[in-house]
Amino acid sequence: MNTYEVIKTRRCTRKFKAEAVPDDKLEKILDAGRAAPCGGNSQTTHFLVIRSPKVLKELAELVCRTFSAMEVKPGMYKSMQAVIKAAQKGNFAFHYNAPVLIVTANKIGYGNAMADCACAIENMMLMSNELDLGSCYINQLHWLDENAAVRDYLMKLGLAEDETVCASMVVGLPDTADGLPQRTERKITGNPVSYVD
Numbered sequence: 001m002n003t004y005e006v007i008k009t010r011r012c013t014r015k016f017k018a019e020a021v022p023d024d025k026l027e028k029i030l031d032a033g034r035a036a037p038c039g040g041n042s043q044t045t046h047f048l049v050i051r052s053p054k055v056l057k058e059l060a061e062l063v064c065r066t067f068s069a070m071e072v073k074p075g076m077y078k079s080m081q082a083v084i085k086a087a088q089k090g091n092f093a094f095h096y097n098a099p100v101l102i103v104t105a106n107k108i109g110y111g112n113a114m115a116d117c118a119c120a121i122e123n124m125m126l127m128s129n130e131l132d133l134g135s136c137y138i139n140q141l142h143w144l145d146e147n148a149a150v151r152d153y154l155m156k157l158g159l160a161e162d163e164t165v166c167a168s169m170v171v172g173l174p175d176t177a178d179g180l181p182q183r184t185e186r187k188i189t190g191n192p193v194s195y196v197d
């Protein structure tokens, strides 16, 4: 696929096979993430790559427990409301049981923390598509960045005390009949463009 095709056919995958992502493919994905542009060429994005099934299970349970203890409030972001409701039913696996979760973190107080991490995540999702792997942006760990239990857990995995959790993604082999990601082009109805000539 050329760059345009990779961009236009990238869609979120939310159903994965249990199979591991081959090391060479994962390395290419991380290479793409590390090559992303960053403010002032600071290169402070930290990529925490979680592959341990035990850790993924524990983290998913912790995230589910944490959201299930929250209350849906009027005016709350729609996706957050959906997550709290799913967690309260006990069936919320924020990582969709993917074999790999990549968490990006950056320095607390660095103004481009989220922008740098989001650029890295997009590069990695595009590279995943190029490699016939499915991926999905994951926001829940960012939402829980200030939750003490979640932070403690991530710090045990390698998150530094001076880092804030920004964007995350999951990647794996898509659970589809042909094993390829679902690549239907998404109809774009928003995102207006204004030309100033």
Ligand SMILES: Cc1cc2nc3c(=O)[nH]c(=O)nc-3n(C[C@H](O)[C@H](O)[C@H](O)COP(=O)(O)O)c2cc1C
Residues within 6 Å of the ligand: 010, 011, 012, 013, 014, 136, 137, 138, 139, 140, 186
């Ligand atoms: C900032 C951001 C946060 C997102 N958070 C989540 C998430 O937590 N869980 C999820 O399943 N998808 C998440 N998504 C994926 C969007 O739902 C998805 O990109 C959008 O619906 C368009 O669909 P597509 O990516 O398949 O084209 C997120 C995407 C972005 C850019």
